[in-house]
Amino acid sequence: MAEVLVYVDHVDGAVRKPTLELLTLARRIGEPVAVALGAGAADTAAVLAEHGAVKVLTADAPEFAEYLVVPKVDALQAAYDSVSAAGSLAAVLVPSSAEGKEIAARLAVRIGSGIITDAVDLEAGDEGPVATQAAFAASFTTKSRVSKGTPVITVKPNSAPVEAAAAAGTVEALAVTFGALATGTKVVSRTPRESTGRPELTEAAIVVSGGRGVNGAENFHLIEELADSLGAAVGASRAAVDAGWYPHTNQVGQTGKSVSPQLYIASGISGAIQHRAGMQTSKTIVAINKDAEAPIFDLVDYGVVGDLFEVVPQLTGEIKARKG
């Protein structure tokens, strides 16, 4: 059976959920071989094995943290070379983070392959894997294929369920030599994001977002309290971010995060096309807006026309009461 390379997104050995989703998709196409790089790489093996990785190729070197993107491309290329030399390689799958996309794209140039980014589904096909993409702010769905080389495909979070599927997960050290470009862009300093204790925005099952209607940073606690009552992540529209009410890392939309949760709750958000681009594929959409004409209501499964300062606290209180 052909193998599928899966690039592992992890933080010091803790594998992030989108990588486990990739393993589910990879198993539809072939046998997953995971590639984990950087500090803690070997610690990823147990979880990856539980989810179907037959092999885990690992490498650690200071270059991965000290220079931007290219050292990781060198390593992924080394994995590509070793797996394709030994047998047949059906695809290279990478999580669709900003960095993941850049790594995938540079690998594709090097190995002479086409690339598909931001797939939301993946299936085996007669002419290689078929990717589903959402286009034009998710108003269209397209099916595409890579027609030259080994398909390189990046996949968005929440595109597949996480499934247990025990496999060997044999750890093998990957030999990597860094090329001349690897040290081109130096990372002089890194300030990690402070953890909020809430789920990661792109991975969360529920996202609660606030927009211009929240009317001030001092009111965002209403959105946070609703989010916490549901165990949700907090999002914001660009209007709220630009006003300085909430951090840019929480922005949902074309130039922020793209989310696809089970439930999306928008409060005081009008539903501009660029906002929709980042949340339109959510399963259930709920909105609270005082303007009955707001375009967000075209998307909703349930909408409340009303003042969020009344509706949101009442909703939070009711959820808490029901949960006891």
Place this chain on the structure above:
Amino acid sequence: MSLRIVVCVKYVPDATGDRHFADDLTVDREDVDGLLSELDEYAVEQALQIADEADDAEITVLTVGPEDAKDALRKALSMGADKAIHVEDDDLHGSDVMATSLVLAKALDKAGYDLVITGMASTDGTMGVLPAILAERLGVPQVTLLSEVKVEDGTVTGRRDGDSASEQLVASLPAVVSVTDQSGEARYPSFKGIMAAKKKPVESWDLEELEIEADEVGLEGSWTAVDSAAQRPARTAGTIVKDEGEGGKQLAEFLAGQKFI
């Protein structure tokens, strides 16, 4: 020595229009007005600011696109860029990111550059990978997704706000830089700028001038293929209630019914 800045800009269908695909599954550019991708305005703005700081700099804007893509170049020129290059050829129709980046890389080599600046992503394809691909093809450092950028003494520094950390980056020129919409509001063209733009030089290059064969680009030369495109079914109309004092409770009832509570 003059700092040669080249800004890559894309001409895209207006996102607020009714965008769709043509019969050959490429972007329909007939029915919807096109414009300079809004996210590339940020790239032009940073180029102008870097040029202001430099003793001597020249800004060229470069696009690969159909005839109407000249509008995007004009807009960038009216913001203050000095000259423009338009790569235009019927054989380019339907090019994917590998084909487009091949053309851009050849055009950049021919034009000459110290600093290439791009937007964070186009507003139609939205891949966000072209800058990284350009850096790979040109063999120069990639300094991408910057929300702050500075060029001094042959080096570029900047802040990249990533998912898990904010990183301070440094690289030496020549380099490829991409900037985000957090890098600073783009200026509006002034009346004077619009008038001046009419006299600025716009060169047109075709594939032959770049020594690219027709079968390396376009639908034929692309390394990806789109098999189908379908409009997403409209979401089924939901329940909308007016808050008469019980809106929050009604919403909680709905969420409980959906097993979210």
